[in-house]
Amino acid sequence: MDPQRLKDVYERLEVLDDRLGHRMRARGGPARATTEQIEEKVRDLAEYASELRQLVRDLIVAISSRPSA
Numbered sequence: 001m002d003p004q005r006l007k008d009v010y011e012r013l014e015v016l017d018d019r020l021g022h023r024m025r026a027r028g029g030p031a032r033a034t035t036e037q038i039e040e041k042v043r044d045l046a047e048y049a050s051e052l053r054q055l056v057r058d059l060i061v062a063i064s065s066r067p068s069a
Helices: 003-024 035-064
Strands: none
8 A cells, every 4th residue: 555645645535525525515495406506516516526536546546556665
């Protein structure tokens, strides 16, 4: 396991959560969302999922690689 890569992935995950995490959490309220709001939410979710997928790949590489010299 490469601890530096693992640390880098963790930091990137924290940045992703700070940047987009609040958009993924449900908002309270009885009002129905408009089409534009739904489209924006879907775009945010797609961006979040794409970046999260890359982070998981990098995490697997960090776990399976040797420590950098």
